[in-house]
Amino acid sequence: MSSALSTTVTLPTQTPRAPWQDWLALTLLMFPVLLVAVDNTALTFALPAIARSLDATGVQLLWIIDSYPLVLAGLLVAMGSLGDRIGRRRLLFVGSTGFAAVSAVTAFAPSAEGLIAGRAGLGFFGAMLMPSTLSLIRNIFPQPNRRRLAVAIWAAGFSGGAALGPIFGGWLVEHLWWGAVLLVAIPIVLPLLAFGPALIPESRDPKPGTVDAPSIVLSLLAMVPTVYGIKMLATHGVAPGPLAALAVGLVMGYTFVRRQRRLAASASATPLLDLSLFDNPVFSTAIIANVLALFSYNGFILFLAQHLQLLEGQSPSASGMAMVPALIATVVAGLLVVPLVRQVRPGLVVAGGLLLSAAAYGLVALGDHSSGPGVLLTALLVLCVGVGAAETISNDLILGAVPAAKSGAAAAISETGYEVGSLLGTAILGSILTASYQHNFQLPDAALLAAPAAAHQAGETLAGAEELAQTLPGPLAEAVTAAARAAFDSGVHITAAIALVLMAAVSVLAAVILRKVPTAH
Secondary structure, three states, X not given: OOHHHOOOEEOOOOOOOOHHHHHHHHHHHHHHHHHHHHHHHOOHHHHHHXXXXXXXXXXXXXXXXXXXXXXXXXXXXXXXXXHHHHOHHHHHHHHHHHHHHHHHHHOOOOOHHHHHHHHHHHHHHHHHHHHHHXXXXXXXXXXXXXXXXXXXXXXXXXXXHHHHHHHHHHHHHHHOOOOHHHHOHHHHHHHHHHHHHHHOOOEEOOOOOOOOHHHHHHHHHHHHHHHHHHHHHHHHOOOHHHHHHHHHHHHHHHHHHHHHHHHHHOOOOOOOOOHHHHHOHHHHHHHHHHHHHHHHHHHHHHHHHHHHHHHOOOOHHHXXXXXXXXXXXXXXXXXXXXXXXXXXXXXXXXXXXXXXXXXXXXXXXXXXXXOOOHHHHHHHHHHHHHHHHHHHHHHHHHHHOOOHHHHHHHHHHHHHHHHHHHHHHHHHHHHHHHHXXXXXXXXXXXXXXHOHHHHHHXXXXXXXXXXXXXXXXXXXXXXXXXXXXXXXXHHHHHHHHHHHHHHHHHHHHHHHHOOOOOOOO
């Protein structure tokens, strides 16, 4: 059996733990959760500033966001295996220290390529953080009711952190510079490193299996080309390069799956990932719900940030503060569904949350965006209620659907689902939005003649168009802005319609597959 799937064992402590120690330990575990979640979205509201400062193209802006969760998701299972060997708490501290150090360096990246590389480095250390959190929570809170509340707090911390990221990012970009967004990691990790050794119990597998290096390489070779291919197809259309990348990713993914099944059947080998977990329909459906809840959220934030700043003219901090009601709604919804599942079947709660996400995208697809941000902010509020409800219960279903001996694997897969959902939300929806903008943007001929050097960048991104407009005389600037708004809004409507259909479909899937899961006790 794989080390990532082995029995979680808490090392004995010198004295029995009091309940207050458990809850303080949970509080400290929220810091790495917030760290990863905040970093997923903190740069979103800094994208216009980054585009101006580093002359980043539309594709580079997407990679600045996506390189972090891509590396993170690709290494989560591998780092979970390493945590089994050296101790999950120890890995947590190593990852936190490395994350803070790389953040400090990346904050001063001189180019878009340097920022992308730094974000990939953050993904490497971030992968050390996430596999530990849910496994440690399972150890600290063995009782189902306390565990369910702890998982709800964990999920609320992740969702809240994802919403807090743009708020912090917006304020820091407006008052300092975009690099300050990355420096937030340093004060976040300090409490964990200072108090964690005394309050968080160590846990590890006493007999871990060997780490399967070829499987780690295959997982990365499967994810990176696949996402790259999706990006290029969405942005530039059908071409040999993107199709080849997508084919390589799919072949590597197939090879990875075959290797895991072969190793699982061998008496002398240990697979990196036990694929038999997915044979449980409750587990698989809960994972899908997790992935798509984060998919819908991150895709929404991507275009909302640009709309508020570049089309509504809001400052970064004002744009971030506009999201505060949604942040509160996410956390409250995640906590309220804990007692709700004692009266309502969990499957209906998950399906209802996903249906709310679909309704939010319906508001965007059918709403008028020209009369202010009210429609989009209302849709965000509805979306966050749905995400907070769905992901909290789906996480508890994931942990409860597998034997206790496999809780570590379930936690790692659940967290991988978070990152894959975040990644795909920006990769797929963001790429569709970018492609639609570039296809529909019609630059006035007079603007092309007045500033030919800036015309290409204006056709690449909304930020480029707004920057070009600032250099032109009044009527011409208004024409460029109107053309950019029309192109961007057309992309938002198309993206929202696609997300609406997807979220409605998975809501029905959750209602059907999870309908027999009993209410909690």
